[in-house]
Amino acid sequence: MKKPKIEAEEQQPRKIIRADKAPTEGYSLVVDGHFKSHHDTVEAAEEAGMALKNQYQMLQVQVYDAATKTRSMIEWPAPV
Numbered sequence: 743m744k745k746p747k748i749e750a751e752e753q754q755p756r757k758i759i760r761a762d763k764a765p766t767e768g769y770s771l772v773v774d775g776h777f778k779s780h781h782d783t784v785e786a787a788e789e790a791g792m793a794l795k796n797q798y799q800m801l802q803v804q805v806y807d808a809a810t811k812t813r814s815m816i817e818w819p820a821p822v
Contacts, residue, residue, distance in 0.1 A: 764811070768781060769807055771794070772805070775802070784805065791816040
């Protein structure tokens with residue numbers, strides 16, 4: 743006797759972000775030359791970068807702006 747096939751729910755297509763290619767929109771964290779996390783706003787990217795820099799001061803952390811294709815360094819300690 744064959745088991746009935748259970749229909750799986752429709753899978754949503756995954757939005758795959760490749761770490762070896764620069765993003766085309768938004769802001770990304772670049773840690774030691776590698777794209778790591780993606781953020782919608784520059785403030786969110788800077789906040790995540792500063793949290794990472796506070797924990798690991800030796801890392802080189804940058805925020806990449808996909809619109810202008812520029813990188814800005816996260817300095818530690820944060821300028822007052």
